[in-house]
Amino acid sequence: MDSLKQVFVTAGTTLVRHSHDGSKLYVCTNSILKVFDVLNPEREPEVLDILGKVSSFEVGELNGHRYGIVTSRSGVCEYYDLDSLQSMGKLVRSPLSLRDAVFTHGGSMVLCGGSDGELKLVALGADASIKSINTGDQVTAIGYNNIGDLAAVSLSNGDVSIYAYSTAEPVKKHVYTNITEKHKLLDDEDEDDLDIDDSFGTHPPEAKNVAGVCGCDWHPDGDLIAIPTKDKEIEVYDRTNFSSLEFKFKGHVHEKPLVDLKWSPNGAHLASLGQDRKLIIWETASRKSTKVYSLPENGCSLSWGRGDGDFEIVVGTDHGHIIRYESVVPMEETGTREGKVVxxxxxxxxxxxxxxxxxxxxxxxxxxxxxxxxxxxxxxxxxxxxxxxxxxxxxxxxxxxxxxxxxxxxxxxxxxxxxxxxxxxxxxxxxxxxxxxxxxxxxxxxxxxxxxxxxxxxxxxxxxxxxxxxxxxxxxxxxxxxxxxxxxxxxxxxxxxxxxxxxxxxxxxxxxxxxxxxxxxxxxxxxxxxxxxxxxxxxxxxxxxxxxxxxxxxxxxxxxxxxxxxxxxxxxxxxxxxxxxxxxPLALASGSYSSYPLKGVFFSLDGDPCVVGSDDFLLILTRWRDPLQASWIPILDTAAGVKKLALGDDIKCWPLGLLKNHFNSIVTRGSEYPSFPLAMPLEIPVKLPITGEEEEEDPEEELVRHITLGELLNDAIQNDDVVDETAQERLADISVKYDAALLKQFGQSCNDSNLHDALYLASKLRDERALHAASKIAERLQLVQLVNKITKLREARLEWDE
Incomplete structure (x- = not known):
């Protein structure tokens, strides 16, 4: 049974969306959004003023709160609080029209695109950063998989590109070439030339596709993607192998291009809406059409709702109406390939x-x-x-x-x-x-x-x-x-x-x-x-x-x-x-996850146990192969290290591992933990907290660091615990840097005329060339007595070697 209801007095593209729990129905057209209480249909709808020249509308939730995003053909994407019915501000302004926008990463970000061919990922909240990539053609529609963080981007040339947004830099996973209808999108100025006035329903034939283009839709379990093809069919692919067709829906087909398609909330059925004024219900398990509805008007969009034990569908039309189809399919069915969750x-x-x-x-x-x-x-x-x-x-x-x-x-x-x-x-x-x-x-x-x-x-x-x-x-x-x-x-x-x-x-x-x-x-x-x-x-x-x-x-x-x-x-x-x-040596704090004493536990690349506690210090275990000799060395204040390399406020890092002398981590901004999408790893050079102060160069820290790294690496080599073939070369390099750090301190002591300290430092030098360099430094400063003592030290070592 269907029922037609007038929502807007004037004709125009009407977009419909249900809230995730099905309790609210959102209906919008140019400049107006109406919110219907599904559980109390007798109530008058609430009204919110929105953008004009609307091209897309989407609903999302974050922490139990409902939000909406609207794009316009004038190039604006605006963010709305649907619980308080107020604007949260404009997210994107583009010189060309925007065509679609979706919530991503659990509702914490928005992805939008349009005539400029760019995909813009916008972080919501205080950060509000924007990252863009070029798709190579106009973006007509976006379908997002919130489970796998995959975007199916429909382009005006008929291609569908699959991008992975699981990391900060998106990766193109696959391209379906020339699979969908081709569309030449009109920019806002071109549409004005055609004298289009959606509020009075005048749509010249040349502007059929101005309101939007049918995009792809992901199955609720994140595995399958339904793509409307240029042959007016619906092809389904599995994300485990994008290049292989999983199946096609068979039975009654659309006679004209598709306008919209959506999987049911449980994935057991798919609904498609065509320019032929047909609404077709397809069953996932049998892969066949089961119901066909004829619309009295041109449909613009569809949305699945929850009835009394059954799913229903609401369709928005180009006359400002909505059509409700009750008891379309039962709700208890599930929708994998075999019709059940396995x-x-x-x-x-x-x-x-x-x-x-x-x-x-x-x-x-x-x-x-x-x-x-x-x-x-x-x-x-x-x-x-x-x-x-x-x-x-x-x-x-x-x-x-x-x-x-x-x-x-x-x-x-x-x-x-x-x-x-x-x-x-x-x-x-x-x-x-x-x-x-x-x-x-x-x-x-x-x-x-x-x-x-x-x-x-x-x-x-x-x-x-x-x-x-x-x-x-x-x-x-x-x-x-x-x-x-x-x-x-x-x-x-x-x-x-x-x-x-x-x-x-x-x-x-x-x-x-x-x-x-x-x-x-x-x-x-x-x-x-x-x-x-x-x-x-x-x-x-x-x-x-x-x-x-x-x-x-x-x-x-x-x-x-x-x-x-x-x-x-x-x-x-x-x-x-x-x-x-x-x-x-980690402090205990009971209670919340954030106060847990361990952030990271791992073996270094050279096989030594490491821990990062809630105090953000990276500790490495030394001398642990000898009984009663093990000691923990703090080799990096990770919080200070990441702030030195990364820009911005409230910067922290999340441990991944210790690779030679670099701490591998994920940078977090405004959060204790990595968020979605995941930032690329950052390597922070280890630096021992010798003085507790930030200094650009500290010869004392360099010296102690190389003593520690040399001891760790030498112990691992002696016990055949190193898998790196360059271990001996690295150990030799550490020895050279150890002498270089000593020479810096030696030169400073000579300049300060602290000859006893200078001689002590010279005695710690390992390489004959380093001792010779120390002698030259003392000679250049005319410290004759120190030169003589270094000469005697060199001679004594030569005799010992012989």
């Missing part, structure tokens, strides 16, 4: 006999409240789209209950930012997860785009701890109580396995770690299990509750909580201890 093929296959190591246990609804939200978000209500809150289960925990609250920890992992979070991050790459209604999705990406292709998979287990290497990724669900699911995936998709781990009451997986040859899973009760890369358990140990763990190809480093403080352990992969229950 895991990856490897996730759904029967478990091998290795599963016998971990007997299955009943599901437990209790999930560790790692985001501080106080509830488990299992699914959302279909009526309100709000999270259904589950009562926390009270579990009898052991008598040992530390005042410090251990939380699930992954190196580089962040708390939830809306419906997304980074699971883990290091110098190799990163993985992030996005919450959907009935499951999550995980995307794995790499800083070196030539290493592996980015890939994604469905997560039915709620993974929230992870570890990534060049070869694969390890994930675990930190479910508290009965069991945890552990999954390993190789990046080449050749090896995948899933295992179930039984847990004690109150226990959860607190950290996992992966290297090229081994896997470790640690829990909040101190159980540490070692597995092969094929899921075979090889060792189990009980220790103090584990806060974090990382492993290299030869060693395991764990941080534990015991007697009110953090301790650390270093073992080889056979379990032999080098350091055991030694104090870790």
């Amino acid at each position: 895991a990856d093929e490897a996730e759904s296959e029967p478990e091998s006999e290795v599963t016998g190591l971990f007997d299955e246990a009943p599901e437990d609804d209790f999930i560790v409240d790692d985001d501080g939200s106080g509830y488990v978000e299992k699914k959302r209500s279909l009526e309100t789209n709000q999270p259904i809150k589950h009562r926390k289960v009270v579990i009898d925990e052991p008598a040992y209950r530390p005042s410090f609250e251990i939380q699930p920890y992954s190196p580089g992992g962040t708390p939830w930012n809306g419906n997304r979070k980074y699971l883990t991050m290091n110098s190799v790459g990163y993985a992030w997860t996005v919450k959907l209604e009935s499951y999550n999705t995980v995307t794995v990406s790499f800083f070196d785009k030539g290493l592996h292709n980015e890939y994604h998979f469905k997560d039915l287990y709620g993974f929230n701890v992870a570890s990534i290497t060049e070869d694969g990724i390890l994930l675990a669900s930190a479910t508290k109580g009965k069991k945890s699911t552990i999954m390993y995936k190789s990046h080449d998709q050749q090896d995948t396995w899933i295992r179930t781990l039984l847990l004690q009451p109150g226990e959860f997986v607190s950290s996992v770690t992966l290297s090229k040859n081994s896997i470790y899973v640690a829990t909040s009760l101190g159980f540490v299990r070692k597995y092969s890369l094929f899921g075979r358990i090889e060792r189990i140990e009980k220790t103090a509750p584990v806060v974090a763990c990382v492993n290299s190809e030869k060693y395991l480093f764990t941080v534990t909580y015991n007697s009110g403080s953090l301790n650390f352990n270093v073992q080889d992969l056979d379990g032999k201890y080098f350091q055991r229950n030694e104090h870790l």
Whole structure:
């Protein structure tokens, strides 16, 4: 059943959008936006004055607040608060018309484009920065995948370009050449010449496409993209392989080009609107058309709404009307290729006999409240789209209950930012997860785009701890109580396995770690299990509750909580201890995620354990291969280091790793954690906090730094722990720089006539050439007595060598 309602007295392009929960219907035309209360249809709509010459309208949410963006053919993109119904200001001004804009990155940014051929990414909020790239042709429409941060950009030449916006610099992933209708967009001045007046509905034939062009739409689970073709068909592609056609919808087809298309909120159906005044409903599972509606007027846009148990569709027309089609399809269906939500093929296959190591246990609804939200978000209500809150289960925990609250920890992992979070991050790459209604999705990406292709998979287990290497990724669900699911995936998709781990009451997986040859899973009760890369358990140990763990190809480093403080352990992969229950000098603070004592835990490129605490100091462990000799050296104040290299206020950094003598990190602005899109890594030279003051050049700091780096590298070389073939050359270079730093101080002491200090410094020089240089400096300053003593020092060394 359909019903036609007049919204605007004057004719014109009418755009419709529902709020995410379906409770509001937004209808706009030039200069006017009306807001209808879907739950109380008898109420008069609220009205907001907006831009004129509207070309697109979109609705988004951020932290439960509704916002809108409008673009105009006069080249303006404006931002609106839809809850308070007021303008938040203009985001973009372009000399040519803007054609489309979408919310991106969970609603925190806006991507827009138009006749100038540029895509502009605008950060909302105080930063309000704009980044632009050139597409090579006019932008007619933008479809955005908020799960994979992918933009499908339709161009006037018929191409569709796919851009990845997961990093600060977008990457072009694929181009569909000449696939859609070609459109020559008219600029605002050209439209004025045609005497177009949308408010009175006069559309000359030459200006049919002024209102907008049908773009592409992404499936709600982020896997599939529907593209309207120039043959008036709808082709569907999977983002795992953009070049291969997944399927075409079959059955009743449009006789004229498409105007709009949208997947249903659950992805079970697709609706398309054509210039032939047809609204067609397509079923995802069967890939066929199931319903066809004939419109009394030309449709401009469509939007899916939620009725009483069924989805409905609202269409905006070119006469200022909206048409409501009730009970289009039922809401309970889901929409993958087979019509149901399934895991990856490897996730759904029967478990091998290795599963016998971990007997299955009943599901437990209790999930560790790692985001501080106080509830488990299992699914959302279909009526309100709000999270259904589950009562926390009270579990009898052991008598040992530390005042410090251990939380699930992954190196580089962040708390939830809306419906997304980074699971883990290091110098190799990163993985992030996005919450959907009935499951999550995980995307794995790499800083070196030539290493592996980015890939994604469905997560039915709620993974929230992870570890990534060049070869694969390890994930675990930190479910508290009965069991945890552990999954390993190789990046080449050749090896995948899933295992179930039984847990004690109150226990959860607190950290996992992966290297090229081994896997470790640690829990909040101190159980540490070692597995092969094929899921075979090889060792189990009980220790103090584990806060974090990382492993290299030869060693395991764990941080534990015991007697009110953090301790650390270093073992080889056979379990032999080098350091055991030694104090870790980090301050404890219980409570929020931001006060957690660990920001980063990793092995340096040369195999030494490193930690970054909440105080932002990078500490590296020295002399740890010798009993009772281990000591932590602060080799960088990361907060000071990033401020020296980056411009702007409120600059911080997020740890990735230590690469030789450079700290690898992600710069954050205005936040403690990396946001979306992810900035490119920044390398900060290590600098020891000798004086605590910022100085451009400090020979004392140079000296101590090179002593520390030389000691670390020499120890690693002596124990065959260095994989870098240039290690010996680097050690020789450190020795040269050590002497150079000594000579700077020697020269300063000579200028100050501090001859005793100068002679002491000369005695520390290692190379004969450096001693000769010191002698020349003293001779140039006519310090004869010092020259004689250096000469005697050189002669004594020569005799010793002989």
